[in-house]
Amino acid sequence: MLESRRTRLVLIILVVLAVALVTIDFRDGGNSDAHSLGGRVFGPVEHVAGDVTGWFRGGGSSGEVSALQRQNDQLRAELAQAQTDDTDAAQLASLLHLSSKNRWKVVPATVIAAGGAYSDTVTISAGSASGIAANETVLNGDGLVGTVVSVTASTATVQLATDANSTVGVRMATGQIGALSGTADSFSGSAPLRLELFDANTVLTPGEEVVTFGSVGGRPYVPGVPIGTVATVTTEPGSLTPTALVQPFADFTGLGVVGVVVSK
């Protein structure tokens, strides 16, 4: 009986503690100190474990393949920037206060951990020690991956573009701008991104390419990174804005080496 009473007391304490943690984290918008503490504790361990699993996957941080992948990432970033400059450099420069070329550097990293079933977040093997900060664009050789949401010394947490919390400003090849958001059911559909254009008169056609529009200072998204193509147009008759589902270039379920665009 005494034991049971003590158990109940401990249970009540634990529940109150958990509710308090949730409340604090809710108030801080999911960025309370608990997460940074957890990152400090688990980050190095995950780093090591990620190296081990990466070695088994064959796509570790060493080897020719990964070197080529890094080079590919770098080239992709440069290409995106070049294309941006070529198309409407002046317009973007005035809009985004872009100053010069080659302003970005890509820090390569490998994915070492992934979030649970409900969240589309991954942990990568580079952190603030490599110059990575929060709200920086993450891409790989195929296209946009996501953005950095939190950083520890050796790891960084990336919110994928398919996450329901993610919204990316995009630009079509025709110049129309819109917003691309995750649908939280990336696992089920083949087109896990939902596109919504701001111009009501635009007609979307499947196959159109979607690239990032860019943010001020390149954070959280640098301009010109390809994201995907329009898969199905879901515009309802009479709706204000044209909508579509977008098939991303990047394979979000098999991420290996990614690059983080850091400001120089």
Next chain:
Amino acid sequence: MKEPSLAARALAAAALPVALFAAVVAQLTVLNRLPLPGGDAPDLVLLLVVAVAVVTTPLTGALTGFFGGLALDVAPPASHYAGEYALVFCLTGYATALVRTALHSSSATGDRDPVTTWTVMVIGVAVGEAGKAAIGRLLSDPDVTNAAIRHVLPGAIGYDLLLSPLVLWLVAKVAGLAQPRPERASRGDLIHFGETASAFRLASAGATPGLRLAGTGQSYFSPPPAREPRLRLAGTGWLSQAAPPAHRELRLRLAGSGGIKPPPSRPERRLRFDGYRSYGPARSAARREVRLRFDGNGSSGRSRSPARREVRLRFDGNGSSGKFRSPARREVRLRFDGNGGIAKSRSVPRRQPRLRLSGGRAGSSARTYRGFAPTAQPLLAGGRARKLNFAANSGPLAPPRRVRTPGRNWLRGASSVPSGQRAGRAATPRFSGRSAPQWAAGNALHNGHKAVKARPGRGWLRPARRKRLNWYTGTRSTSWLRRSRSPWRRRRQRLLQLVGGRR
């Protein structure tokens, strides 16, 4: 009880945090990234939490769940609020352990059935997965949509189901290092003893409330050291001898009144018992030979064992003497008088059988029965009180008054087990009502044909002008229901007592 070594205990104690940490890391770095069909992954942390909960106690379950969930909450790729999974896993672990404890303590033998454990674990895991989804919905996590839940939940539970036997096996293996290993009787023995006990109780129709057979009830987890004969004579003059389960087997034969036939697996011992003037040899082939003779008037009962032990019982209704002797270790002499009985007990230092005898005018410290039914209460070694109600020669017997039966809640036998051994298991003997013998108690021994139906409280010699007491607890009864003479009330009360209910 075999206590685990210090190293084993330290290993088991250190294994839990280490395993929890490893499970969190493996979950995030390996399992979540496995390209499993359906896009789901088993939740190793939840599995570990629930497995630990069903193997250990609710306290451990709640603590493990809290810290495991908290680790999942704050480990880097987590995007939900810190504390969500801690809350869910904590409650899940506690509830699962509670359910498992309740199930196993209510089972017949208190045995831990692996299938039940596993079933509880699977249900707990499913509840945990549902709780993860529920708290996400509750906190309006944009990732946790109805479509996502519909897709994730069945797959996750399915993968958990696949992984659960392995996790449970591992956890049980490690947890087994830290737990004392009871040198317990095999299940078959216990069932057998329980059946015998229940048969006695049924047959005696309440006349022998203090009857307990060895091996059931309190001594369930730690059967006594090997050589300790127990002799119990129920109130109607039957001798039942049950032995530590591993070595001895009981065979009872009650002459003139049918009998119990225990499973014929071990034909080692026989007790034959005749009511009066009969001669019942009880013989065991290998070691022991017990002979009992029981006479109503001045007869002598002899019991002899050739190799080790020699027990002699002499029993007379009037001024007779009972001898109880074992050459090597034990020497007990009984003298039995119907009126003014003398109890003598002598023993070598190791074991101390005590015999209390009381007649109508017993001057010793023994408790007395009113009436001329002598009672012997040998207290055998080890502080385990055994009750011996001996009323063979006297026929009707008053119910014991002011005698607290040693294990007065024999159904809840675990209460006499030290609490350390009893974590989560209550040792209740199996009480199965089958194979109830057809003979009746009490005066049936006189002549088996003219069996008087023994009905407690009716036709029994009862003390005058004294309030009747509860047979089981020996406490004074104040309720009219208890004192009622209606047999059905009494049976109902007895039933309630058996199932542990309080009136």
